Amino acid sequence: MTNQRLWLWIRRMSTRILRGLWAFLWLCLAGCVSYSGRLRDVVAQAGAETGLLAVSLCVNRSIHFLERLFWLVVVISSVITALILSRFQLERYFSSPTVISVDRDYRGWNGSLPAVTLCYYDHIDSFKANEYIQDVWNVSIIDEDYFYFMDFLYAVVNATAGNYAELAKFAEDERFDQIDLYEMIERVDRPFEQVISSFDSGFQVHVQRVMTERGACYAINSPMSTVLSGQPVAYELMPQPLSCQYGKQQCYIRMDLYESTGVLDVHSPFEVSATEANIVALHKSDEITASFKVLETVASTNLRQLSVAQRKCVFNNEETSNLKIYSKSLCLARCRAVMALEMCNCVPFFYPYVEGPSCNPAGFECLLDFKWPIWALHICKCPSTCTEIEYTMQTVKKSSWGVKNNEEVASSETATSSFRWDLIPPKVRMRRDVVYSFEDLVVSFGGVLALFVGVSVMGLVEMGHVLIYNMLLDLFTLLRLVLGHVRRWWRRGDHKLMANHLNSRLHHLNDRLSLADTAELPPFDYVN
Numbered sequence: 455m456t457n458q459r460l461w462l463w464i465r466r467m468s469t470r471i472l473r474g475l476w477a478f479l480w481l482c483l484a485g486c487v488s489y490s491g492r493l494r495d496v497v498a499q500a501g502a503e504t505g506l507l508a509v510s511l512c513v514n515r516s517i518h519f520l521e522r523l524f525w526l527v528v529v530i531s532s533v534i535t536a537l538i539l540s541r542f543q544l545e546r547y548f549s550s551p552t553v554i555s556v557d558r559d560y561r562g563w564n565g566s567l568p569a570v571t572l573c574y575y576d577h578i579d580s581f582k583a584n585e586y587i588q589d590v591w592n593v594s595i596i597d598e599d600y601f602y603f604m605d606f607l608y609a610v611v612n613a614t615a616g617n618y619a620e621l622a623k624f625a626e627d628e629r630f631d632q633i634d635l636y637e638m639i640e641r642v643d644r645p646f647e648q649v650i651s652s653f654d655s656g657f658q659v660h661v662q663r664v665m666t667e668r669g670a671c672y673a674i675n676s677p678m679s680t681v682l683s684g685q686p687v688a689y690e691l692m693p694q695p696l697s698c699q700y701g702k703q704q705c706y707i708r709m710d711l712y713e714s715t716g717v718l719d720v721h722s723p724f725e726v727s728a729t730e731a732n733i734v735a736l737h738k739s740d741e742i743t744a745s746f747k748v749l750e751t752v753a754s755t756n757l758r759q760l761s762v763a764q765r766k767c768v769f770n771n772e773e774t775s776n777l778k779i780y781s782k783s784l785c786l787a788r789c790r791a792v793m794a795l796e797m798c799n800c801v802p803f804f805y806p807y808v809e810g811p812s813c814n815p816a817g818f819e820c821l822l823d824f825k826w827p828i829w830a831l832h833i834c835k836c837p838s839t840c841t842e843i844e845y846t847m848q849t850v851k852k853s854s855w856g857v858k859n860n861e862e863v864a865s866s867e868t869a870t871s872s873f874r875w876d877l878i879p880p881k882v883r884m885r886r887d888v889v890y891s892f893e894d895l896v897v898s899f900g901g902v903l904a905l906f907v908g909v910s911v912m913g914l915v916e917m918g919h920v921l922i923y924n925m926l927l928d929l930f931t932l933l934r935l936v937l938g939h940v941r942r943w944w945r946r947g948d949h950k951l952m953a954n955h956l957n958s959r960l961h962h963l964n965d966r967l968s969l970a971d972t973a974e975l976p977p978f979d980y981v982n
Contacts (some may be wrong), residue, residue, distance in 0.1 A: 532906040539906075543898045551890040552757065552765050560881045566695040567707055568746055568845045568875055569676035571727035572648070573668045574716040578611045579644035586642050591629065607642055610635050615667035615790070615804050615827055618818050625819035634812060636665065636803040643670050649710040650674065652696055653703060660693040666727050667787060667804045668717070675707060678724050678770075678781050684806035689771040689779050695723035698877075706876035711736070718873060720746065721783075722843040724770055728783040732847050736871050739855040743874045744847055751842040751884040760888065767840040767886065782836050789834035790827045797824050840886055848878055 512526045587593050587603045594600065609620040624630050650659045664673045664682040673679035677692040698705035720732035734742060757765055762772075768780045776788060791805035798820035800813035813821070903909055909917070 536902045536906040539902045540899055543895060543902070547890055547892070547895045548764060551760060551888055553887055553889040554751070555885050555887060557752070557883050557885045558881065560700065560879070560883070563700045563880070563883070564697055565700055565705075565748060565750060565877065565880070566697045566723050566843060567652075567675060567705055567877060568720045568732075568748075568843075569679070569695065569723040569725075570674045570707075570709070570873070570875065571664075571666060571668075571671050571676065571679070571719040571721065572674065572709075572716050573666070573671040573719075574646055574714050576714075577644050577646065577670060578607060578642055582642045582644070583607050586638065590633070606630065607638070611639055611642065611669065613818075614669055615802065618802075619822060621815055622819040622822045624815040627815070631814050631816065633814065635814070636806055636812060639665075639670055639803070646672065646714055647712065648672065648674070649712075650707065651710075652707045653698065653705060654696060657696055659696055659707060665804060665806055668719075668727065669804070671727065673727075674709065676721075676723050676726070678722075678779070678784065679726055681777075681779055681781075681784060681807060682726060687779070692779075700877070700879040704876070705879075706874055708872060708874040711871045711873075713738075715871065720744070720845055720847070720875060722845065724839070724841070724843065725781050725783040726787065728787055732845060734850075734873065736873055737854075738871055740871045740873075741853045741855065742872070743851040743876075745849045745876055745878055746845040747848045747878050748880050749844045749846070749883065750880065751840075751886060753840040754885065754887040756888050756891065757840060757886055759891070762837065765840065765886070767838050769840050780839065782838055785836035786834050789836065790830045793830045793833070794821055794826055797821065797826065 512522055512529060514522065583604060584595060586607070587600065591599075591603055593603055606624050609624065613621045645663075648661065650661060652659055659675050660673075660677065662673050662676075662679060662683070664671060664679045666679075666682060673682075675695050677695055680687050680692055696707065715737050718734040718736055719727040720734065721727055732746075734744065736742060753767075753769070758769065762768055768774065770780055772780055774780055774785075777784060787805065788808055791801050791808040791810075794813070795801050795808070795810045798813065798817050799811065800817035800820075801808050801810040802813045802818070802821070900910070903914075
């Protein structure tokens with residue numbers, strides 16, 4: 455009996471809930487039908503307050519339906535056109551907001567002189583090499599393996615990133631597996647002295663010994679080469695290159711060498727030696743004078759306001775994910791080193807600024823099998839620097855001092871070589887500038903809105919205020935109405951159901967109790 459009453463109570467409750475949902479849906483439908491008129495009033499109010507007559511005409515029921523439809527099509531077409539043009543302007547701002555123009559006001563220009571990376575041909579010290587072989591392998595000059603180890607030292611010292619096949623021949627010898635090749639070069643390398651002079655006698659041209667992809671070399675007037683040492687350095691603390699005022703000074707640097715010959719690479723002072731464009735071979739008793747044309751690209755100050763993706767270039771003092779000081783040649787060199795690390799799990803000793811285990815002869819054999827770095831030259835891509843200096847060799851004058859055979863030995867200690875490089879004053883340079891800034895983007899948005907929609911920022915704010923205010927007002931009114939109906943329905947139906955349920959439960963308990971059990975209970979009346 456109890457289960458039947460409970461089941462009956464559940465059916466009644468479900469019936470009332472379904473009726474309530476149906477009433478709620480009917481109320482919502484009726485509200486939507488009645489709200490259409492309210493929506494027309496709100497749109498008309500927004501059009502009136504913003505001065506957009508076309509919006510008011512779209513909902514004006516006093517005019518013909520076709521006329522209202524015409525104005526509706528005009529408004530929708532204008533909004534779509536404005537959105538399309540705004541998207542094009544936004545894409546232009548993010549893809550190509552810069553321009554490279556030609557600057558010809560050359561009379562007041564100052565420029566930096568080229569940097570030179572000097573790599574000597576024979577830069578191994580025999581005395582230091584003997585000591586190193588004795589200390590590391592306990593081999594002296596009278597042992598049979600002495601010249602074998604000496605050949606290994608020459609193979610390491612003369613190795614370059616493009617020619618290390620001789621070094622790979624020692625891959626099978628396990629005695630070389632634990633040798634730090636970079637530290638070995640530091641110990642057996644012979645220091646050289648150069649005499650540097652320039653047009654500015656009061657300026658000290660910076661000279662530093664560095665490790666490049668051509669091996670151990672000397673960087674002259676090259677502040678960017680300080681990064682190659684592997685030691686952390688701040689861009690603000692880097693030495694400045696020698697500069698001069700074009701047209702008013704004879705800009706040159708002269709370098710004299712004693713008892714040595716080598717290869718010279720002329721490049722930008724804000725790049726490192728990495729190309730074969732301006733290679734000059736300097737032999738003993740040579741005197742070379744080279745003149746260079748310069749094409750400089752400068753950047754405007756507001757270019758820094760754009761992101762790297764927008765301007766498609768990086769400033770030298772900008773820190774990237776891989777380099778704290780940026781240059782394109784340095785980025786490409788690091789990319790080649792990282793590829794070597796990924797292929798053979800080691801970094802060649804040409805890159806002391808890249809973290810990772812150093813390659814031994816077996817590692818160089820692995821790189822030789824992968825034909826590194828030939829294919830890496832086509833894969834590595836780096837953005838250009840925003841300020842660039844390109845030097846092109848224009849004229850070269852070479853003369854030799856010719857030494858007679860019978861005086862060759864006597865004159866070998868005094869025979870010198872010299873290299874002088876100067877600049878031809880430029881009359882044209884390139885300038886990177888912002889042609890489409892954020893201010894231009896905002897102005898273009900305003901022009902499109904004014905031309906196609908006929909509204910300003912204040913008009914948009916007024917329209918948004920009218921629409922949002924009325925929508926929130928109607929939403930709160932609808933919620934109060936719905937909550938009021940639900941509260942009244944719940945109170946009316948729930949009291950009746952609960953009263954019937956309690957009455958049935960009390961009657962059921964009363965039937966189960968005997969008269970003896972209820973004899974001592976106080977009498978009471980149940981009021982329905």
